[in-house]
Amino acid sequence: MSPTKEDYLKILFELGGRTEQVPNKEIANRLGISPPTVTEMMNSLVKAGWVVYTPYKGSKLTPKGTEYAKKLIRKHRLWEVFLVKHLGFDINKVHPEAELLEHSTSTVLADKLETYLNFPEYCPHGGAIPVDSMEAQEVKTLHLPEVEVDTPVKISRIVDDEKLLQYFRNHDLNIGDSIIVTSRDISLDLMTVHHISSKETIQISQTIAQYLFVEIISS
Amino acid sequence: MSPTKEDYLKILFELGGRTEQVPNKEIANRLGISPPTVTEMMNSLVKAGWVVYTPYKGSKLTPKGTEYAKKLIRKHRLWEVFLVKHLGFDINKVHPEAELLEHSTSTVLADKLETYLNFPEYCPHGGAIPVDSMEAQEVKTLHLPEVEVDTPVKISRIVDDEKLLQYFRNHDLNIGDSIIVTSRDISLDLMTVHHISSKETIQISQTIAQYLFVEIISS
DNA sequence: TATAATTATTAGGGTATCCTAAATTTATTA
């Protein structure tokens, strides 16, 4: 498998290709390539048994493709943990590094790295690290805009993109923080959040808040 | 730069391309590809300023090509140190892993890794790790067959190839060991070595012994 | 339901890597 094909499988997984048909356009957008290239690649991935593709509709991962994608995500996130916890990388900077390393990582290496890191369950952005032969079990999380007003929640995951991470950091919203949504204005795409420990009041875009996952604090 | 081109530069460096013209055949052999492919690639590397190529004679690295190759060797060897010292890999198994990782390593990552490893000077096979803006300073070593009989020497480096490493390990010759060449039979391509600490007498091929580097023990 | 907008596929190319077979050049050696 080439790094290129591996990235296609991973993106497909991230866009919900385990259960739903992912349209070519989304893949093209995410990878920054042209739609015809996606069509071509899908045919190639179908031939190798990684995906099921319905022309004009989109593609889904086969069980084999799903397994492969999970292994890649595991490698990616293990490297992120290493880069942040051992090498001192900034959380916002590890993604592109892991995006490359994941393709140069044998199973043996991933296993040893996992042991070395003491079997971490989450990457620095809060994404669950899939465990071999087990379903990737993300903790039951909600997208921030789905949370009821006045319900205390804890930020458990931020979609791993440098710009998004910077946006949330600029608004003092980091993984582990406890917050409460105090109000929401759908027409203005704005929501107001109360940061519990700092007592700050923060206003963020509701559209962007989709990329913030939270879990309800059971207290 | 693609991983493919990077490997060409590195091989060129390893085959002495800093100072001498390396024939295409040697590169083809080492990379396991056909000679026409090498010719083609050399033209491409010349166009980009990495090598100087004389048709029918061979190629040399330009200063720019030499610098690039050294950076790759640095990354390769830093990873080997990490794999052996932190992840517990067998010395014989790290080369192929590092051969991939080296191409997915940014300068920032290499620098942080180097710091984390506490600025190691040698890889697990005894190869010197080039320090930025400094000549890679291999300790003054000799190939084992060049050593005078009855001179105590210490094994400082083994050319990094799984089969060679296995061969030397099978003969109980490891990095750091002190040995004495007791006799040499050129016609039979055989040399006899006395292993100081184990007191064993070892017989090895002189041709293969070329890949073993030793330094004279100044005692 | 016709028309427009969106999405996807086809057609036709381009570059990077690799290959085999044939022709050429260089090195060896009788």
Added chain:
DNA sequence: TAATAAATTTAGGATACCCTAATAATTATA
């Protein structure tokens, strides 16, 4: 030095990935 052997290059192809322009299918909208 002439013939032979070895190394290299040229010719002609193949596959993987990507692209733009044109065409076709699907979806949204009036």
